[in-house]
Structures are given as C-alpha cells and as structure tokens.
Amino acid sequence: MQAAETGMGGWQLALLVHVFLTLAAIWPARMLLQRAGLPVSLMGWLALPLFGWAIFASFLAFKTWPNLPPLPEKLHPRERLKRQRAREQAATGEG
Secondary structure: OOOOHOOOOOOHHHHHHHHHHHHHHHHHHHHHHHHHOHHHHHHHHHHHOOOOOHHHHHHHHHHHOOOOOOOOOOOHHHHHHHHHHHHHHHOOOOO
16 A cells, blocks of 8 residues: 555645644734734635735735824822822912
C-alpha cells in the first residue's frame, strides 16, 4: 500500500490546518475589529486560503481607524466631588 492511500494528502492536511487556524482566529479578530471601530465583515477575509490572512492584516494596517473620543478619567467619588466643589468656587468667585 502506498502512503497516499492510507492517510490524507498534502493539500487536504493543509486545508484542515487552515480551517482550524481560521476558527481559532475568529473570536480575537472580531474583538480587535470591534474595539478598533472597524466593520466586523472584514473578518471574512480570514477564510480565504493562502492570501486571506495577508489581506486581513493589510486592511488593519492601511485602513484609517476612526478617531474615538478619549475615555473619561476614572476618579474616586471623593476626588470627583472635590474637583466639582473647586470648579463651583472658581465660578462663583469665592476664594
């Protein structure tokens, strides 16, 4: 018996590895695209054998990412109240 008859051929094994890697990369790619504010449909390029990963990476590298407003500063409630009182005193002219 020949080796080709007993197991998977080279292209079948390569396709199986590609499918496994694509399934493993779907969730991280989705999270990355959502956090970057890019359309999640770009994730479909990962399914394309050979060049899909390169196309996906090229989209991430060369597409302009949206400018999101900065996250608000997280302050302790006491610090927030202290700053609010300081602003109110400055606005009313109290010293």
